[in-house]
Amino acid sequence: MSQDKAKSVSTTGHVWDENLQELTNPLPMWWVWTFYLTIIFSIIYWIMYPAWPIGTSYTKGVGNTITYTNKKVDGSEEQKTTHWNMRSKLMSEMNAHNAEQKQWFDKVAATPYEEVSKNAELMNFVNSAGKTLFSDNCAPCHQAGGVGKIGFSPNLVDDVWIYGGTYEKIQETITGGRNGMMPAFKGVLPDDKLKQVANYVLSLSGEPHDAEAAKAGDAIFHNEGGCAVCHGAEGKGNPDLGSANLTDKNWLWANVPGQSTAEGKLDEVVKLVSGGMSRGKMPVWGGRLKPEQIKVLTLYVHDSLGGGK
Amino acid sequence: MRYPHILKIDGGTESMTHDTPDHSPLYQKHIPIHTRSVKGPFRNFKTLVLIVAFAVFFILPWLPWERHSAAGQAVMFDLVTRRFFIFDLVTYPQDIFWLSMLLFIAAAFLFFVTGLIGRAWCGYFCFQTLWSDVFIMIEHWIQGERPARLRLRKQPWNAERILKIGSSHFLMILVSFWTGFTFAAYFTYAPQLFHDFFTGHAADVAYFTVILLTATTYMCGGIAREQICIYMCPYARFQSVMYEKDTLAVSYDARRGEGAAGRVAPKEGLRTREDRVAKGHGDCIDCGFCVQVCPTGIDIRKGMQYQCISCGLCIDACNNIMDSVGYPRGLIRYDSEANLHSDTPTKPHLKWKNLKVIGYGASLVIMMAWLVWAVAHRTAVEVRVQQVRQPLYVVLSDGKVRNRYQIHIVNKTEHEEVFTVKVEDVPESALDLGNLPEIRVRAGKDLNITAKIDLEHELAEHTHEVRFVVTPHSKPEEAVVREVNFHGQQEAH
Numbered sequence A: 001m002s003q004d005k006a007k008s009v010s011t012t013g014h015v016w017d018e019n020l021q022e023l024t025n026p027l028p029m030w031w032v033w034t035f036y037l038t039i040i041f042s043i044i045y046w047i048m049y050p051a052w053p054i055g056t057s058y059t060k061g062v063g064n065t066i067t068y069t070n071k072k073v074d075g076s077e078e079q080k081t082t083h084w085n086m087r088s089k090l091m092s093e094m095n096a097h098n099a100e101q102k103q104w105f106d107k108v109a110a111t112p113y114e115e116v117s118k119n120a121e122l123m124n125f126v127n128s129a130g131k132t133l134f135s136d137n138c139a140p141c142h143q144a145g146g147v148g149k150i151g152f153s154p155n156l157v158d159d160v161w162i163y164g165g166t167y168e169k170i171q172e173t174i175t176g177g178r179n180g181m182m183p184a185f186k187g188v189l190p191d192d193k194l195k196q197v198a199n200y201v202l203s204l205s206g207e208p209h210d211a212e213a214a215k216a217g218d219a220i221f222h223n224e225g226g227c228a229v230c231h232g233a234e235g236k237g238n239p240d241l242g243s244a245n246l247t248d249k250n251w252l253w254a255n256v257p258g259q260s261t262a263e264g265k266l267d268e269v270v271k272l273v274s275g276g277m278s279r280g281k282m283p284v285w286g287g288r289l290k291p292e293q294i295k296v297l298t299l300y301v302h303d304s305l306g307g308g309k
Numbered sequence B: 001m002r003y004p005h006i007l008k009i010d011g012g013t014e015s016m017t018h019d020t021p022d023h024s025p026l027y028q029k030h031i032p033i034h035t036r037s038v039k040g041p042f043r044n045f046k047t048l049v050l051i052v053a054f055a056v057f058f059i060l061p062w063l064p065w066e067r068h069s070a071a072g073q074a075v076m077f078d079l080v081t082r083r084f085f086i087f088d089l090v091t092y093p094q095d096i097f098w099l100s101m102l103l104f105i106a107a108a109f110l111f112f113v114t115g116l117i118g119r120a121w122c123g124y125f126c127f128q129t130l131w132s133d134v135f136i137m138i139e140h141w142i143q144g145e146r147p148a149r150l151r152l153r154k155q156p157w158n159a160e161r162i163l164k165i166g167s168s169h170f171l172m173i174l175v176s177f178w179t180g181f182t183f184a185a186y187f188t189y190a191p192q193l194f195h196d197f198f199t200g201h202a203a204d205v206a207y208f209t210v211i212l213l214t215a216t217t218y219m220c221g222g223i224a225r226e227q228i229c230i231y232m233c234p235y236a237r238f239q240s241v242m243y244e245k246d247t248l249a250v251s252y253d254a255r256r257g258e259g260a261a262g263r264v265a266p267k268e269g270l271r272t273r274e275d276r277v278a279k280g281h282g283d284c285i286d287c288g289f290c291v292q293v294c295p296t297g298i299d300i301r302k303g304m305q306y307q308c309i310s311c312g313l314c315i316d317a318c319n320n321i322m323d324s325v326g327y328p329r330g331l332i333r334y335d336s337e338a339n340l341h342s343d344t345p346t347k348p349h350l351k352w353k354n355l356k357v358i359g360y361g362a363s364l365v366i367m368m369a370w371l372v373w374a375v376a377h378r379t380a381v382e383v384r385v386q387q388v389r390q391p392l393y394v395v396l397s398d399g400k401v402r403n404r405y406q407i408h409i410v411n412k413t414e415h416e417e418v419f420t421v422k423v424e425d426v427p428e429s430a431l432d433l434g435n436l437p438e439i440r441v442r443a444g445k446d447l448n449i450t451a452k453i454d455l456e457h458e459l460a461e462h463t464h465e466v467r468f469v470v471t472p473h474s475k476p477e478e479a480v481v482r483e484v485n486f487h488g489q490q491e492a493h
């Protein structure tokens, strides 16, 4: 082939040094036309989409408007129509996704809690939407997966519910927030009595303690200290007040499980009783999340995380 | 950048044509190929393949099928719900291994066949060949046989030329359009698409697909034709690599055709075979039919060439000529390089007893067996149980240890199914499914549910695994068992 070609090969006619010539190896026609087509394509593109800068502005393209609903800072919604751009494209796609998701939120909103929890399809939605809502809003305090952190935020995976674990109570907690506190007893009780009360508190959940001191602490707990007013005569706590159940193995503010020695554990409790606690703050989500989002979160926390009691 | 274009020729330049710069061609001239039609077994086989392939391709999307969870179409690749329906087989994204195995098989099959009989794919089955063939038939039908078509091209653009060329291209575009439309119909419910498409309500992507496929089909089959095979197609190149000395390929028997004194047209004194043999001329009467029928426009008598798509039409053409002059058939035939050049040529036959062919054959058998096995053993229900790892376990107020699990159930059947979930190895009561009495999954849908297992402290210490049993109510015997880990405090450190 190539030999046949060389015999009748055409050149551009340029000749250097007498016999040095430039061949013309022409491009295939389709290739050349593809090149022209790309030029035509780019011209059409300039006309249709934002392309050329002009001073501080630019050409906007024709016939490519996008309309989307925008939520302003004050919460009001507005319709916006602009020329094509990535942001408005994203916004209109988000609008479409939200509309799609809305059917499910509406279904959950219109169904009583018990009924939702019996419906596998709705629970499937709660599992995925709830997970996203939880990760976006709750996880900063309650940690990924809702495991909580001793001394900071309650564990939502176990069966302990300081403010009650029914759907209604959880919804109330999320909507209105909580303000948990315990008064400081330093100065109210002398140091030795603080130790005795602490020993009694440890004895309630079977932690290592000094039995004699605990006996004295029992009296202080129920009388002089006034602990029973909030924590109840049996130390079981009161969900209406958010006072902790002291008889279970669960600790939130005093890091008893984190201490290996009896002294350490005692120390933790003494510290809490004498210093009190004012960090039990759960923010109000009522205005920040929509009611149906709170409902999905409630279901998620109740059924997917804790299995509330 | 200039240098590659520069050719230095010693010993004179008289062999070169000098175009003045303004006459130098800008692009490669395309010499249109107008093939002569031909009759014969290869042509018949090609036509048969063409009819079967077109019938399958064009009719399949319109075949109705009883289906509950989706539109009633026998073959539908539903990208929206991510399910491929192929008659009673419904495949899900997780079945992608079947597709990859199918592609492996297709590749190995191509290698296997090409090693034995050359580019059979190109000649008889390739889309490019089939559609080009149909478009050539259209030209033949409207414009007539090769001489008529050549004559038409020499005419000025008069009414006849405009009408004939115009109508053939119009028909080609029509076929291309229907090709594109049919392709799109595989991805959605065809009757619906038909309605929406022509009332302007179909999705943008449908219009885009149809227009793109119309354009490419018309360009590749109607205009570019053999250029696709020669310049563009990667298969053309790597199939050539699969050839062996023993591969049967469309070949011209030069020894017989040329003789000692070369081929010659029959003229006075060279008409009978005896005369020709006596004068040392071969059997090729230089009629040029083999060149005229060739869809890639080559002359097979120059030996094996990369442009040859192995369509066999030159065999038919040559055999017809041999019949008419009364010489034996097979001057052009399927034969191997080795046999053609051997001193003791035999009848051409498949040589398959070598490692390559047997190796490909064996791997084909293994892969096909796997695929058939996998498809036959597919389950109607898919269950995955995954332990929630955040946290791995939690201790409840009464000292029990809780692990949580995500259970993912896919219902691949055509009807709604109800599932019960139970546990083995630990007490029944340890399982907590919240308020879910049963799990109802619609046809073709999937669900994620949360399950919890609470074990007494002592039991938790000894339990490392639990088994979930997910039972479909309509087919209790197809219960799925999944073993998962259980973590307790012993692993806390």
Ligand code: SF4
Binding pocket: B121, B122, B123, B126, B127, B128, B129, B228, B229, B230, B233, B234, B235, B236, B309
């Ligand atoms: S060369 Fe490529 S396009 Fe041409 S027939 Fe073969 S596979 Fe098809």
Ligand code: SF4
Binding pocket: B250, B290, B293, B294, B295, B296, B297, B298, B299, B300, B307, B308, B309, B310, B311, B312, B313, B314, B315
């Ligand atoms: S040389 Fe023969 S087999 Fe090859 S493409 Fe041409 S007609 Fe077909």
